[in-house]
Amino acid sequence: MSKLKLKNFKVISLSHKNIDLKDLGRFVIEESDRVEQISSLKISSKIDEIFYLATCNRIEFYFATWKELNVNFLKQFFRNFNSSWNEEEISFAVHNADIFENKRAVEHFFRVASSLESLVIGEKEIFGQLRKAYNLFDENGLIGETLRFVMKAAVKTSKEVFSQTCIAQKPVSIVSLAFRQLKSLGLKNDSKFLIIGAGETNNLMAKYLQKHCFDNFSVFNRTLEKAESLAEKLNGKAHRLSELKNYTENFDVILTCTGSSEPIISKEIYSNLVKNSSSKKVIIDLAVPGDVESSVLEEFDVHYIDIKDLKNIAKSNMLERKEELETCEKIVAKNLKEFDKVYENRKIEIAMREVPQKIKEIKSTAVNTVFAKEIEELDENTKELFDKVLTYMEKKCISVPMVMAKTILKNAQ
Incomplete structure (x- = not known):
């Protein structure tokens, strides 16, 4: 690494x-x-x-x-x-x-x-x-x-x-913006939701829906376990995504957000979903790329909410938050300056990690290579004393730069 x-x-x-x-x-x-x-x-x-x-x-x-x-x-x-x-x-x-x-x-x-x-x-x-x-x-x-x-x-x-x-x-995330759009349509609390995908976005959206007393949910997901997990939180029903094409119960809203690279809701699947109903449906498509095939929007009259629809609202919110941006920019600038200092200190810390090993290597080279012949000619008592002196010097040579480095870091902070 x-x-x-x-x-x-x-x-x-x-x-x-x-x-x-x-x-x-x-x-x-x-x-x-x-x-x-x-x-x-x-x-x-x-x-x-x-x-x-x-x-x-x-x-x-x-x-x-x-x-x-x-x-x-x-x-x-x-x-x-x-x-x-x-x-x-x-x-x-x-x-x-x-x-x-x-x-x-x-x-x-x-x-x-x-x-x-x-x-x-x-x-x-x-x-x-x-x-x-x-x-x-x-x-x-x-x-x-x-x-x-x-x-x-x-x-x-x-x-x-x-x-x-x-x-x-005042949160105005994509999820909260989508929910506000949905609420503006005046849906009743007994409206039935088909939730397609059990990922983070739909989990967040489900919290909004539950908080505002919606309570009729069917959850579809490729992995049944994830569908069951979200459905349990909502007191809803869980289904495999493959069952969607054969689903015949009525619904009012489709909330979809999967990680699929291809549309999940084709014209054929949607036709089957609405064949027993004449009411106008709501589709909230928060997936990238979109989960709904374009032919569905061309052939059927639906209230369609997707990320593109939310861009204009996002621009409006940008204006409302503009006053806060200057403060945020200052915080980022301050942290960038601090980051530079911390980074330099960190480099010193990392460099100092190598000091003990480097000193041990120098000692080993001196004893076993550079002065090996001279040391071998010493008597045992002198060798023992010499080894004690080297060990003492080694410890001091390690500790002194470490103490100095800590002082430098402390002063820098």
């Missing part, structure tokens, strides 16, 4: 700022495949450490490598990321990716963790998503000293932004 080297810290970012959300789906990895695919990417791209973040409006690769992020590196990186892509698809990824290196990468990481780069500034979900992604790849041995060091500082920055400002006082 790599050593701590800030200059090796890099970020490749694809987000709502530089790419259409429908195209962002090209970069989504199924949750069950993430560790395996990113592990393979790490090896094939000769990267020291890496983790991958995927949210509804952001895909990011955080990694450490000595290589420069030039066009050739990016082409090979995306070719390794998805070997089925043709040159046009690789070129699309290269030209639409934002790249950050060294201190700019640290600043970007701090801003993402603090939600200052989010579609909806101030949404706290990003912090949880970031930690979850980091922990997944850390548990699987893909995180090293550089990412661990930067992550610790990012967590500190994020906590200060959320605790010292009002940026998140």
